[in-house]
Each structure stands twice: as structure tokens, then as C-alpha cells.
Amino acid sequence: MRVEVDFDLCQGHAECQAEAPDWFSVGKGSGAKVRAKRGEVPADQLPAVKDAVKYCPTQALRLVED
Ligand code: SF4
Structure with missing residues (x-):
């Protein structure tokens, strides 16, 4: 799986970085x-990245299958 970012939705809250700082x-x-x-x-x-997707307050992150 890979991560897609909707940059129009991202507001820089950085919860994703807190959950998955390596990604x-x-x-x-x-x-x-x-x-x-x-x-x-x-x-x-993957578990940390899934948490990042889950806790992004603007739902700017998505996990997609290749
Ligand atoms: S948590 Fe969501 S809104 Fe915040 S920086 Fe990460 S992707 Fe952007």
C-alpha cells in the first residue's frame, strides 16, 4: 500500500508526523x-502510517493499494 495526500485538505496539523515520524x-x-x-x-x-491516516483531522491522507 502507498499513501496519497490531498494537499488541498492538508492544513499542517502534523498529527501524521507524530504518529509516523519515519514516513x-x-x-x-x-x-x-x-x-x-x-x-x-x-x-x-504500516500500523503507524494507518494511525496517521486515521488521526489526520482533515482526512487529507489515504492508503491505496498499488
Ligand atoms: S495530519 Fe493531516 S492535515 Fe496535518 S499535516 Fe498531516 S496530512 Fe496534513
Whole structure:
């Protein structure tokens, strides 16, 4: 599975980074957007990434099958 980001919805809350810091990073300041790794999420990171998707307050993240 891989992560898709809707940058129109992302508001830089950084909950994703808190849940899965190896996969997401968010800059500081207003207007910051998430940066997510591309490609297949490794199995050992999938639980954290799923939590990030779940807890994103704007539902900007989505897990999709390749
Ligand atoms: S993807 Fe969601 S949790 Fe992550 S920075 Fe954007 S709005 Fe915040």
C-alpha cells in the first residue's frame, strides 16, 4: 500500500508526523504542508502510517493499494 495526500485538505496539523515520524514530515509556520515518502509502505511501518491516516483531522491522507 502507498499513501496519497490531498494537499488541498492538508492544513499542517502534523498529527501524521507524530504518529509516523519515519514516513511524514511537516514544516513549521503557517501554510506548512505534509511531506510524505513515496512508494510502498513497509509492513513494519504500516500500523503507524494507518494511525496517521486515521488521526489526520482533515482526512487529507489515504492508503491505496498499488
Ligand atoms: S496530512 Fe493531516 S495530519 Fe498531516 S499535516 Fe496534513 S492535515 Fe496535518
